[in-house]
Amino acid sequence: MSAPAAESYLSARIGIRSWLLTTDHKRIALLYFASITFFFAVGGVAATLIRLNLIVPEGLLGSPDLYNRLFTMHGVIMVWFFLIPSIPTTMGNFIIPLMIGARDLAFPRLNLLSWYLYIAGGVITVTALLLGGVDTGWTFYEPYSTFYATGYIILTIFGIFVAGFSSILTGLNFIVTIHKLRAPGMTWYRLPVFVWSTYATSLILVLATPVLAMTLLMLLAERVLHVGIFSPQLGGDPLLFQHMFWFYSHPAVYIMILPSMGVISEIVPVFARKPLFGYEFVVWCSIAIAAIGFLVWGHHMFVAGQSLYASLAFSFLSYLVAVPSAIKVFNWTATLHEGWIRFDAPMLYAFGFIGLFTIGGLTGLFLAALPIDVHVTDTYFVVAHFHYIMVGGAVMGYFAGLHYWWPKITGRYYPEYWARFAAILAFFGFNVTFFPQFILGYLGMPRRYQAYPPEFQIWHVLSSAGASILAVGYALPLFYFTWSILKGDRAPANPWEATGLEWTIRSPPPPENFDRTPTVVRPPYQYDRGKPCLQVGND
Amino acid sequence: MGQFPIWPERAGAYAARLDFLYICLLVIAFLTAGLVIFLLAFFAAKYRHGSNADRSGTTKKTWRWEVGWTTISLLFFVGFAIWGARIYLRLYNPPPNALQIFIVGKQWMWKAEHPGGQREINELHVPAGQDVRLVMASEDVIHSFYIPALRIKQDVVPGRYETMWFRADKPGRYHLFCAEYCGTDHAHMGGWLTVLNAREYADWLRQQGGQQTLARQGQNLFRRYGCSGCHEPGGTVRAPELEGVYGSPVPLSDGSVVTADERYIRDSILDPKAQVAAGYAPVMPTFAGQLSEDDLAKLVAYIQSIGATKREGAR
Numbered sequence: 079m080s081a082p083a084a085e086s087y088l089s090a091r092i093g094i095r096s097w098l099l100t101t102d103h104k105r106i107a108l109l110y111f112a113s114i115t116f117f118f119a120v121g122g123v124a125a126t127l128i129r130l131n132l133i134v135p136e137g138l139l140g141s142p143d144l145y146n147r148l149f150t151m152h153g154v155i156m157v158w159f160f161l162i163p164s165i166p167t168t169m170g171n172f173i174i175p176l177m178i179g180a181r182d183l184a185f186p187r188l189n190l191l192s193w194y195l196y197i198a199g200g201v202i203t204v205t206a207l208l209l210g211g212v213d214t215g216w217t218f219y220e221p222y223s224t225f226y227a228t229g230y231i232i233l234t235i236f237g238i239f240v241a242g243f244s245s246i247l248t249g250l251n252f253i254v255t256i257h258k259l260r261a262p263g264m265t266w267y268r269l270p271v272f273v274w275s276t277y278a279t280s281l282i283l284v285l286a287t288p289v290l291a292m293t294l295l296m297l298l299a300e301r302v303l304h305v306g307i308f309s310p311q312l313g314g315d316p317l318l319f320q321h322m323f324w325f326y327s328h329p330a331v332y333i334m335i336l337p338s339m340g341v342i343s344e345i346v347p348v349f350a351r352k353p354l355f356g357y358e359f360v361v362w363c364s365i366a367i368a369a370i371g372f373l374v375w376g377h378h379m380f381v382a383g384q385s386l387y388a389s390l391a392f393s394f395l396s397y398l399v400a401v402p403s404a405i406k407v408f409n410w411t412a413t414l415h416e417g418w419i420r421f422d423a424p425m426l427y428a429f430g431f432i433g434l435f436t437i438g439g440l441t442g443l444f445l446a447a448l449p450i451d452v453h454v455t456d457t458y459f460v461v462a463h464f465h466y467i468m469v470g471g472a473v474m475g476y477f478a479g480l481h482y483w484w485p486k487i488t489g490r491y492y493p494e495y496w497a498r499f500a501a502i503l504a505f506f507g508f509n510v511t512f513f514p515q516f517i518l519g520y521l522g523m524p525r526r527y528q529a530y531p532p533e534f535q536i537w538h539v540l541s542s543a544g545a546s547i548l549a550v551g552y553a554l555p556l557f558y559f560t561w562s563i564l565k566g567d568r569a570p571a572n573p574w575e576a577t578g579l580e581w582t583i584r585s586p587p588p589p590e591n592f593d594r595t596p597t598v599v600r601p602p603y604q605y606d607r608g609k610p611c612l613q614v615g616n617d
Numbered sequence: 618m619g620q621f622p623i624w625p626e627r628a629g630a631y632a633a634r635l636d637f638l639y640i641c642l643l644v645i646a647f648l649t650a651g652l653v654i655f656l657l658a659f660f661a662a663k664y665r666h667g668s669n670a671d672r673s674g675t676t677k678k679t680w681r682w683e684v685g686w687t688t689i690s691l692l693f694f695v696g697f698a699i700w701g702a703r704i705y706l707r708l709y710n711p712p713p714n715a716l717q718i719f720i721v722g723k724q725w726m727w728k729a730e731h732p733g734g735q736r737e738i739n740e741l742h743v744p745a746g747q748d749v750r751l752v753m754a755s756e757d758v759i760h761s762f763y764i765p766a767l768r769i770k771q772d773v774v775p776g777r778y779e780t781m782w783f784r785a786d787k788p789g790r791y792h793l794f795c796a797e798y799c800g801t802d803h804a805h806m807g808g809w810l811t812v813l814n815a816r817e818y819a820d821w822l823r824q825q826g827g828q829q830t831l832a833r834q835g836q837n838l839f840r841r842y843g844c845s846g847c848h849e850p851g852g853t854v855r856a857p858e859l860e861g862v863y864g865s866p867v868p869l870s871d872g873s874v875v876t877a878d879e880r881y882i883r884d885s886i887l888d889p890k891a892q893v894a895a896g897y898a899p900v901m902p903t904f905a906g907q908l909s910e911d912d913l914a915k916l917v918a919y920i921q922s923i924g925a926t927k928r929e930g931a932r
Contacts, residue, residue, distance in 0.1 A: 142801050215798050221775060222758040226724070226800055310776025316759060317774065350664070359683045381761065382772045383779055386709050390702055397694035404690045405683065411653055412682065414660035416672040421665070429657060436653050440646040443694070447642065447701030449635050452708065453768040456761060456796040520639070521625045522765020524796045527804040531792065533622055608666075 086489065086586040101186035102589060104487075107172035109193050114168060115556075117159040117200060124152035126549065129511075129542040135532045145528035146213040147229065153216030154207070158238050159200050161472055162330060165337035166283075167196070167248055169479045170276045172487060174252065176580035176587065177270050179261025179596045179614075184254040192247045199241025206233035215526060217327075218294075220319040221309035224301045232298060239294050242287045245333075249283030252276055261579070263598035267361075268613065270578050270602045271354065274361045275340025278368040282329045282336075286372070290326035293319070320382055324375035332371040334468055335435075336364055338475020339406055342428050345482050346410050347603035348576045349425035350417030351610075354603050356409040363402035370399040380451045389448060396446035403439050407432060418608035422574070423497035427478030430505040434470025438463060441516065459519025462512045470508055477504070477555065484559070485569030489586035492562040496554065504551030510544025575610045577602055582614050628766035628785045628812060631707070635768045638700060645693070708769070711782040715748035717921075719831070719914035722753065722760035722773045724799055725806035730914055734828030739808030741793060743785055744818040750782040752879050752917070754910045761797035764810050772797055778880045785812040835919025838912055842904065856901065857894045863924025868895040877924075879917050886916060 087104045097105060127148050131139040139145060171189065175182055183189050206212065212229040214222060223231060256277050260269075297319070299305040306312025308319040347354045354360060376384060376392030410432055419425075441463045445451050454460060481497055484490075514537040523534045530538070572581040579596055580587075599615030627633055663670050718741070719730040729737050743749050753762055755775040762781070763770040766789075771781040785791075795806035813821055829837075839845050847856035862877045870893045875881050884891060886908065889901035908916070 137804075142804060146798075146801065146803075213800065219759060219798070222798075222800065226758050310774075316776070351666070356679050356683050359680075381770050382759075383774050383777075386706075389705070393701060393705075394695075394698045397698045400694060401687060401690050405687055407653060408682075408686045411656050411660070412679075414657065414664060416670075416674065417660070417664045418666045418672075419661055419664050421661070429661070432657060433650075433654060436650050440650055443646070443697060444639070444642050447638065447697055448705035449701055449708070449768070450639055450642070452705070452770050453635060453765070455770065456763070517623055521622055522763070522792060522794070524763065524794050526798040529804045533620075536621055607672075 121155035147211030180259035195244035203237030206230035249280035271343035272340035341479035355412040424482035438466030457519040462515035490566035500554040507547030715750035723756040725802035763796035766791035832922035835915035
């Protein structure tokens with residue numbers, strides 16, 4: 079199965095050019111892995127300094143301007159250069175063609191261009207942030223950004239604008255690939271849920287990102303040329319900016335969480351050795367989330383001065399979008415019933431995801447209730463809520479997928495017990511970091527405060543202590559994955575006894591993926607009394 | 618440090634009403650999360666690989682479960698939406714005869730102007746048990762006026778008035794924050810709401826000294842800026858008389874009708890050609906850029922005051 083001498087995509091060509099000019103989806107995925115890890119580290123350093131500052135009420139770092147630049151940097155880097163591209167460009171890129179039995183994505187060169195656009199945007203933005211930064215927050219609210227903000231705003235926004243094209247092209251590539259390149263027999267209802275989730279995510283990427291691009295262009299036009307659009311000083315409307323910004327940025331939340339849901343839907347059946355409970359419901363819930371997710375942006379504006387009737391409608395729709403998420407949680411849980419459950423590292427991350435995502439989702443119900451939102455919006459309650467979704471949910475899903483597909487990607491095992499330890503550490507560290515922030519928020523502690531009244535200190539200290547545990551949990555994989563690449567045991571083709579097409583080829587895969595086009599004969603996650611029934615057939 | 622505060626103070630009855638909704642949601646959230654976590658742990662233990670648990674009951678009719686939990690979730694969610702909306706509507710219905718205080722936010726302070734002309738910065742003194750209505754403006758960026766003990770918050774968007782109202786029942790000193798990020802000293806843009814009982818409040822008003830009332834100051838500005846030349850009887854240019862206008866419907870030249878609230882009055886001073894009263898020529902010049910938010914508040918207070926006299930006279 080895994081003859082070490084067999085040619086793989088890693089060994090087929092060597093040299094720096096073979097990487098920077100590659101059109102192999104698997105190599106591009108690795109380019110993304112490297113760059114995304116870098117941006118995650120940059121955002122993480124900013125987060126560390128934020129938590130450090132908040133240990134004392136007057137602010138340990140002393141300077142409000144420094145603090146304001148740090149949380150802006152943290153938000154901008156984490157949202158646009160880590161969370162949004164994270165799973166689709168890495169595991170999506172690597173695994174989707176393998177899952178559907180394709181040779182590559184539909185447009186391999188466009189795929190490489192996406193990476194260069196992402197890197198260009200990232201370099202521009204990081205340069206701006208390192209030159210002196212920006213003090214707007216990642217939301218760039220108006221008229222602050224046009225007339226009152228200091229720093230390299232134009233450069234930062236230009237960087238995000240460029241990276242947006244990477245998102246759009248990636249989304250386009252996936253949509254076409256999933257429509258056109260499925261192997262014979264791979265019908266829509268035989269697609270693994272990860273493919274469906276990536277498809278739903280791609281729809282949002284293609285439909286929402288242009289709105290962000292337009293909004294940012296208008297902001298630039300106003301700041302540079304004083305074209306009156308958003309600032310009342312120029313006859314503009316600040317709420318127009320918020321409507322346009324959240325019309326992108328709320329669906330962007332689903333760009334971050336849907337791929338993670340897809341990863342969890344892969345891992346839970348494999349480690350429970352049972353079909354996914356309610357496959358069709360999980361699949362259509364992804365599509366429903368993508369669709370309804372476009373209609374809830376106004377819940378970011380309940381106290382912003384939008385009309386009463388708009389707020390009532392957006393509150394109702396926000397409850398509606400919570401239904402499909404709830405259904406998914408119930409389906410993952412029900413999948414475990416009568417399974418043969420194993421507790422390898424990917425499954426531990428998946429358990430962590432379900433627990434944290436459930437708390438994040440339930441606190442979303444509080445925020446959708448209008449009068450509670452009035453009290454806790456712009457406080458640490460909101461900060462805690464979206465970190466439970468984006469870090470507890472999306473990042474846990476990222477690590478779950480990374481541990482799940484790592485043997486396929488590298489052809490090596492990682493030290494299993496270190497990985498389990500890291501998963502448990504991250505789960506506990508995360509809760510200690512962010513659960514106190516719910517309490518802080520209901521107490522009334524506003525977000526984006528460099529200094530705060532002393533009675534809030536105890537919770538901030540607890541939160542910072544948790545962050546140091548979380549940081550260890552996130553740093554550990556860096557070490558044992560490095561060790562794994564150098565010294566890890568060789569992995570076979572199908573180490574987890576999974577059923578998908580990607581597990582029928584060598585680990586690491588050959589450059590051409592499949593020797594001959596596979597034929598798919600059954601739905602994913604089929605097990606006969608705990609024994610896998612592969613999707614691929616002989617005829 | 619040293620203690621773990623878990624619940625914010627309550628300065629009024631509304632806070633208790635909101636806390637009740639919050640507690641009910643908390644209970645349901647804990648039960649739901651508890652159920653999910655219990656099932657995860659229970660299944661994980663019972664059906665771990667290698668256990669001898671019975672696995673013969675695999676049900677084929679999964680859709681019954683799906684329909685079941687979808688329906689239950691939906692019913693609960695719609696219930697919460699309606700409950701929340703009912704409480705929220707209250708915030709949009711200020712009682713009549715509330716004490717009106719103008720608030721101006723700017724980087725990085727809150728200024729308050731009381732009807733009696735008293736002014737304060739980063740402090741707000743209000744009487745206990747009385748309805749208070751805030752008319753708020755911003756001189757620069759978006760700020761947000763937030764009093765956690767009252768569970769209320771409203772963004773203050775530059776270029777227009779925002780209003781909110783509350784009634785504080787319990788005397789005391791409560792945090793007042795800016796909740797919308799507004800620049801360098803955002804964290805320091807705040808102060809205290811002081812709720813006083815009736816006698817203390819009267820004392821406080823007296824100690825502030827004998828200023829002119831806000832409306833009276835507005836009347837002086839009304840003369841100084843030449844508004845009275847047209848808007849009072851005997852003016853050379855025909856302009857709408859402003860007595861009794863406040864709070865009443867105004868027919869506009871485009872056929873629509875607006876209620877002359879403080880927003881309309883403010884807009885009419887700064888952008889008079891946008892909403893012209895029916896039957897009048899659009900000849901009034903704009904005062905945008907000439908009036909500070911403080912002066913605007915005085916003018917609006919004056920026009921409100923002559924609106925009230927007329928109506929009371931008519932009764």
